[in-house]
Amino acid sequence: xxxxxxxxxxxxxxxxxxxxxxxxxxxxxxxxFMPVGTLAAVKGLLTEQLEEMGTDILLANAYHLYLRPxxxxxxxxxxxxxxxxxxxxxxxxxxxxxxxxxxxxxxISENGVVFRSHIDGSLHEFTPEKxxxxxxxxxxxxxxxxxxxxxxxxxxxxxxxxLRRTLSWFERSYVAKKREDQVLFPIVQGGMFLELRxxxxxxxxxxxxxxxxxxxxxxxxxxxxxxxxxxxxxPLLPENKPRYFMGLGTPEDLLEAVEQGVDMFDCxxxxxxxxxxxxxxxxxxxxxxxxxxxxxxxxxxxxxLCYVCKHYTRxxxxxxxxxxxxxxxxxLSYHNVYFMIQLMKEVQKAVKEGRFKPFKxxxxxxxxxxxxxxxxxxxxx
Amino acid sequence: xxxxxxxxxxxxxxxxxxxxxxxxxxxxxxxxFMPVGTLAAVKGLLTEQLEEMGTDILLANAYHLYLRPxxxxxxxxxxxxxxxxxxxxxxxxxxxxxxxxxxxxxxISENGVVFRSHIDGSLHEFTPEKxxxxxxxxxxxxxxxxxxxxxxxxxxxxxxxxLRRTLSWFERSYVAKKREDQVLFPIVQGGMFLELRxxxxxxxxxxxxxxxxxxxxxxxxxxxxxxxxxxxxxPLLPENKPRYFMGLGTPEDLLEAVEQGVDMFDCxxxxxxxxxxxxxxxxxxxxxxxxxxxxxxxxxxxxxLCYVCKHYTRxxxxxxxxxxxxxxxxxLSYHNVYFMIQLMKEVQKAVKEGRFKPFKxxxxxxxxxxxxxxxxxxxxx
Numbered sequence: 001x002x003x004x005x006x007x008x009x010x011x012x013x014x015x016x017x018x019x020x021x022x023x024x025x026x027x028x029x030x031x032x033f034m035p036v037g038t039l040a041a042v043k044g045l046l047t048e049q050l051e052e053m054g055t056d057i058l059l060a061n062a063y064h065l066y067l068r069p070x071x072x073x074x075x076x077x078x079x080x081x082x083x084x085x086x087x088x089x090x091x092x093x094x095x096x097x098x099x100x101x102x103x104x105x106x107x108i109s110e111n112g113v114v115f116r117s118h119i120d121g122s123l124h125e126f127t128p129e130k131x132x133x134x135x136x137x138x139x140x141x142x143x144x145x146x147x148x149x150x151x152x153x154x155x156x157x158x159x160x161x162x163l164r165r166t167l168s169w170f171e172r173s174y175v176a177k178k179r180e181d182q183v184l185f186p187i188v189q190g191g192m193f194l195e196l197r198x199x200x201x202x203x204x205x206x207x208x209x210x211x212x213x214x215x216x217x218x219x220x221x222x223x224x225x226x227x228x229x230x231x232x233x234x235p236l237l238p239e240n241k242p243r244y245f246m247g248l249g250t251p252e253d254l255l256e257a258v259e260q261g262v263d264m265f266d267c268x269x270x271x272x273x274x275x276x277x278x279x280x281x282x283x284x285x286x287x288x289x290x291x292x293x294x295x296x297x298x299x300x301x302x303x304x305l306c307y308v309c310k311h312y313t314r315x316x317x318x319x320x321x322x323x324x325x326x327x328x329x330x331x332l333s334y335h336n337v338y339f340m341i342q343l344m345k346e347v348q349k350a351v352k353e354g355r356f357k358p359f360k361x362x363x364x365x366x367x368x369x370x371x372x373x374x375x376x377x378x379x380x381x
Numbered sequence: 382x383x384x385x386x387x388x389x390x391x392x393x394x395x396x397x398x399x400x401x402x403x404x405x406x407x408x409x410x411x412x413x414f415m416p417v418g419t420l421a422a423v424k425g426l427l428t429e430q431l432e433e434m435g436t437d438i439l440l441a442n443a444y445h446l447y448l449r450p451x452x453x454x455x456x457x458x459x460x461x462x463x464x465x466x467x468x469x470x471x472x473x474x475x476x477x478x479x480x481x482x483x484x485x486x487x488x489i490s491e492n493g494v495v496f497r498s499h500i501d502g503s504l505h506e507f508t509p510e511k512x513x514x515x516x517x518x519x520x521x522x523x524x525x526x527x528x529x530x531x532x533x534x535x536x537x538x539x540x541x542x543x544l545r546r547t548l549s550w551f552e553r554s555y556v557a558k559k560r561e562d563q564v565l566f567p568i569v570q571g572g573m574f575l576e577l578r579x580x581x582x583x584x585x586x587x588x589x590x591x592x593x594x595x596x597x598x599x600x601x602x603x604x605x606x607x608x609x610x611x612x613x614x615x616p617l618l619p620e621n622k623p624r625y626f627m628g629l630g631t632p633e634d635l636l637e638a639v640e641q642g643v644d645m646f647d648c649x650x651x652x653x654x655x656x657x658x659x660x661x662x663x664x665x666x667x668x669x670x671x672x673x674x675x676x677x678x679x680x681x682x683x684x685x686l687c688y689v690c691k692h693y694t695r696x697x698x699x700x701x702x703x704x705x706x707x708x709x710x711x712x713l714s715y716h717n718v719y720f721m722i723q724l725m726k727e728v729q730k731a732v733k734e735g736r737f738k739p740f741k742x743x744x745x746x747x748x749x750x751x752x753x754x755x756x757x758x759x760x761x762x
Contacts, residue, residue, distance in 0.1 A: 039700075039704040039706060040697070040700065041701055041704070043707055044707045045708070046708070046711070046712075047692075048688070068703060069675070069696070069699075069703070069704075073676060073696055076676055076678065076696075077694070077696060077697070083694075083696075083697055083700075084697060085692045085697070294450070295454060295457055297457065297458060311429075313458070313464075315450070315454055315458060315464075316421070316465060316466070318450075319420075319449065319450040319464075320422055322450070323449055323450075325420060325422045326710065327424070327427070329707065330425070330707075330711070331427075
């Protein structure tokens with residue numbers, strides 16, 4: 001575990017750093033964006049395409065895969081990598097969040113959580129041990145423990161009780177873990193309460209984990225609140241462990257979090273935005289569906305070198321959206337995921353060259369657009 | 382035009398032949414299957430993928446593209462090839478068939494046909510000249526003239542009147558055509574009436590066209606009827622002109638038509654079947670959605686060398702179908718189109734080696750399945 005994470009460069013003017021993770025399926029340079037393949041597929045993209053655009057790690061979800069296709073199938077396939085034809089790394093979320101957000105019924109006890117499947121209503125139980133077992137069958141490179149998730153408006157007592165359970169569940173997860181080729185990150189919970197976050201961090205660190213996940217943020221709270229908690233939490237964490245902010249997603253959010261010292265990100269936003277006709281560009285987001293793009297024969301992002309930007313125009317993709325062609329979602333998802341991967345590569349470079357802060361500032365300024373793009377149908381979402 | 386079509390080999394035991402077409406965007410070996418990209422996109426597939434699987438020519442539709450995105454856009458893009466990022470050949474259908482099958486209102490006169498758009502109800506007129514103009518803007522390598530299509534149960538008088546119009550419209554199309562880098566095939570119509578088919582063929586040949594299209598078949602009539610008309614029609618056509626059977630689609634149908642002397646095919650079936658979860662294999666069709674494939678880790682077609690069969694299993698695609706992942710449609714469409722392209726390559730080889738008949742027989746026997754596949758969920762559609 002000694003060489004699991006290595007910091008390659010630190011930004012002298014912020015907590016941003018660049019580093020590398022050594023996982024069983026290869027090296028991952030950080031900061032890193034992990035495309036989300038919840039159900040063993042990143043929506044609309046072949047694993048070949050993910051690899052060609054430079055993806056080194058992607059995310060899948062234990063809750064979803066346990067329910068569908070089911071563990072017997074993944075096991076017989078020889079694990080998730082082989083099942084989905086992906087030879088690089090995978091991080092699996094435990095599905096704690098999904099149990100609490102998707103399942104139509106759930107009953108929490110000390111032992112775990114009993115819930116109904118959101119697909120067919122069948123009854124299941126997740127215990128910390130069960131969730132580790134699932135992820136050992138999946139064979140993900142980085143596993144997450146079962147945790148109890150509460151909303152961002154939860155009361156202190158509620159958050160404290162949930163945290164107590166999360167901590168106890170992590171201890172059992174830690175004990176249950178058997179495979180040596182996987183790592184387990186504790187999830188730092190604690191809701192919106194700094195004191196609980198401190199307690200969670202201390203507990204996590206007492207296990208000397210290879211890395212830490214930050215959970216229960218980016219779930220609807222204000223950006224100021226997110227920043228406040230990160231500002232408080234990150235200094236409590238040792239430098240030498242990678243920090244994974246679960247579910248954070250827009251380019252702007254990532255840059256802010258990198259500055260605060262976060263190393264790993266995942267979000268469905270790039271593919272979901274793609275399916276709704278939205279393209280990320282260095283000059284802001286384009287609602288490619290809108291009329292101004294009808295006759296615009298420039299690439300989605302003139303500064304982008306991805307396959308889509310090299311070969312296709314806004315006018316063509318605008319047409320595909322209106323014709324309801326699947327290819328619109330494919331091209332936009334490809335470009336948006338590439339955009340995020342590339343953004344993280346540029347961040348790594350900027351950190352190495354000691355110019356992260358100016359890089360970030362000019363990037364954000366450019367992303368806010370120069371007015372021209374707004375006229376052209378830019379969404380200010 | 383002298384070298385437009387060259388026959389490379391003839392089967393001594395049937396009318397099957399293999400040859401090559403010299404088009405402005407490259408050589409096309411026949412018999413050939415042309416994937417359908419009605420709206421300037423083959424559903425679910427990148428042009429890069431079509432090229433890598435060996436597609437030399439694809440189909441698009443003038444009626445559809447005229448309505449959406451509209452000719453101003455295609456013109457400004459520099460033609461259809463550039464608009465859709467396809468550097469090989471394109472055949473465009475005139476859209477006569479679509480006017481008669483999709484438009485909610487149509488009024489036919491000697492001059493042409495007035496119709497309402499099936500998209501927004503707007504009123505448009507197609508004349509033979511207009512349809513040539515549209516296809517000259519599209520810049521397709523092979524154009525089709527406006528024709529009048531009737532159902533397969535049309536009466537003789539109806540078919541005769543429609544044919545009279547189709548012939549007169551072709552004369553005007555022939556005169557209207559200006560570009561030298563495109564060719565125009567007359568469409569042999571005449572409904573289910575041999576006498577009208579003979580008249581249509583004679584008229585078409587009086588123009589010494591580079592090739593001929595056979596229209597008004599595969600529109601619901603019995604297979605015996607199709608065969609009867611082909612049997613009658615093909616001997617009326619000179620050997621040295623390619624014959625394009627419009628809209629014929631299953632692997633079995635193609636083999637039968639090749640035997641009768643047809644050289645070119647198009648159909649939406651491979652992609653449409655893919656989107657419904659159906660895979661073509663040399664041993665028949667697989668309904669991959671069905672339960673027997675849940676734990677089947679073999680490729681869609683064990684005899685296939687396509688990208689999908691090299692990397693993905695039936696179990697994985699079965700999962701994607703049930704999870705409603707777009708990737709299921711993508712993978713199945715890729716495989717099915719590859720299957721058709723590859724089938725035509727094998728046909729070319731069999732004809733060259735003088736063994737088309739045994740090749741066809743063993744292929745059809747294999748396609749009918751060996752019983753085992755039926756148990757595994759094979760559709761006998």
